[in-house]
Amino acid sequence: MGVLVESEPLGEGRFRDVFEDHGQRIEIDAEVLERDPPGRLVVRLHASAFEATSTQRLEQAGEGSRLTTRVETTYTKRLVRLAGPLVARRAQRQLEQDLATLKELVEAR
Numbered sequence: 001m002g003v004l005v006e007s008e009p010l011g012e013g014r015f016r017d018v019f020e021d022h023g024q025r026i027e028i029d030a031e032v033l034e035r036d037p038p039g040r041l042v043v044r045l046h047a048s049a050f051e052a053t054s055t056q057r058l059e060q061a062g063e064g065s066r067l068t069t070r071v072e073t074t075y076t077k078r079l080v081r082l083a084g085p086l087v088a089r090r091a092q093r094q095l096e097q098d099l100a101t102l103k104e105l106v107e108a109r
Contacts, residue, residue, distance in 0.1 A: 003094060021094070049077045067102075069095060 006018035013032035018025065026047055034042035038058050045052040052073040059066050073088070 021090070050075045067099065069099070071095075 003019045003021040004017055005020050006016075008016045010016055010029070013035075015030050017028045017030060019028065020026075026049075028045050028047045030046075031044045032041070033044050033053070034040060040058075041054075041056045043054045045054060050073050052071050055070045055072075057068045059068070071091070
């Protein structure tokens with residue numbers, strides 16, 4: 001996660017992550033709701049401006065693997081709701097960059 005600057009475990013299946021992006025510092029509390037390695041991970045995310053559920057699924061695809069990530073977000077502040085499409089596009093680009101980096105690292109092994 002390219003903009004992650006801190007990660008702190010808070011107990012069983014819970015942690016706090018801090019991200020910095022374009023001068024913005026965002027703290028996100030996360031709780032693992034479902035963990036079924038290696039195929040599925042569901043995490044609830046809570047920040048001051050939004051709540052989200054992230055679902056990641058790893059599946060075999062031919063001779064390789066496919067990782068699918070779905071993030072469902074509810075913005076809790078009016079200004080953020082208005083900027084939601086812009087925020088979502090920026091988050092999508094960052095996720096795609098992070099996944100491309102992960103792919104490079106995995107394939108380099």
